[in-house]
Every structure is written in structure tokens, then in C-alpha cells.
Amino acid sequence: MKNRVYNKEEVKGAPAYMDQHGFTLIELVVVVLIIGVLASIAVPHLASAWDDAKASACKANMKQIEAALELYYFEHGEYPTETNFTAENLKLKSAPTCPQSKQNESSYTYTPAPTNNKNMGYTLKCNIHHFTITETAENFNPSSSAQ
Numbered sequence: 001m002k003n004r005v006y007n008k009e010e011v012k013g014a015p016a017y018m019d020q021h022g023f024t025l026i027e028l029v030v031v032v033l034i035i036g037v038l039a040s041i042a043v044p045h046l047a048s049a050w051d052d053a054k055a056s057a058c059k060a061n062m063k064q065i066e067a068a069l070e071l072y073y074f075e076h077g078e079y080p081t082e083t084n085f086t087a088e089n090l091k092l093k094s095a096p097t098c099p100q101s102k103q104n105e106s107s108y109t110y111t112p113a114p115t116n117n118k119n120m121g122y123t124l125k126c127n128i129h130h131f132t133i134t135e136t137a138e139n140f141n142p143s144s145s146a147q
């Protein structure tokens with residue numbers, strides 16, 4: 001199919017649609033294919049950028065929980081038990097969840113590490129990203145607790 005301009009002489013007697021200039025089917029198919037190729041290049045990059053953003057948000061959540069756990073420690077002299085590990089006890093508005101997790105899926109696991117019946121350490125882990133924050137009695141020992 002040739003793409004050409006019809007002059008008045010040729011169009012005479014032809015149906016009205018032939019008088020209008022437009023794209024041929026081939027041109028449209030080529031454009032759609034080009035858009036498809038460009039999209040297939042861009043989409044995987046967008047997806048990985050999205051995952052990176054979620055991983056960063058997950059780390060930020062864990063830092064927030066860590067800070068809340070330190071406040072709890074200074075108030076109670078030990079880290080919370082597994083059952084006391086709640087948003088309310090940690091004075092958080094809501095329990096942070098990993099942005100990569102599905103709804104109502106528990107994403108963070110908190111495991112206290114007792115020393116002499118006191119929770120002097122803990123492990124906080126994201127079950128999806130496998131990020132881990134570990135606090136042990138050895139690497140953090142405030143002088144105020146010595147009394």
C-alpha cells in the first residue's frame with residue numbers, strides 16, 4: 001500500500017474516507033512495535049528501582065523500631081519480651097511492616113536474648129529482606145545499669 005496524496009481528480013467519485021489523510025495500518029503497527037520495545041526496556045528498570053525503594057523503606061522501619069527499643073530499654077532496664085513487643089509498648093503509632101510484605105503478613109521477627117533473666121539483647125529481622133539488627137549485652141552496656 002503506497003502512501004500518497006490523492007489529488008482532486010483521482011478522488012472524484014471515490015468514497016469520502018479516501019479523501020482524508022491518515023496513518024496506514026502498517027505505520028500504526030510499526031509505531032506500536034517501537035513503543036512496545038521501548039516499554040520492555042524501561043519496565044524492568046522501573047521494577048528494580050521500585051524494589052530498591054521498598055528495601056530502603058524497610059531499613060528505615062527497622063531503624064525506627066530499633067530507636068523505640070532503645071527507649072523501652074532506658075525506661076524498663078531491659079528490652080521487651082516477645083509478648084511485650086507491641087506498637088503500644090514501644091510507643092509507636094502503629095507497628096511498622098515491611099513495605100514488601102502482603103497485607104496482614106507479619107514481616108518483622110523480634111527475638112529477645114536474655115542474660116540472667118533480663119532481656120539485655122535482641123535480634124530484629126525482616127523475614128522478606130533478611131535484614132537483621134542485633135543488639136547484645138556485650139556491645140551495649142550503659143553505665144547507669146551498673147547500680
Ligand SMILES: [Zn+2]
Pocket residue numbers: 055058059098099100107126127128129130
Ligand atoms: Zn523488609
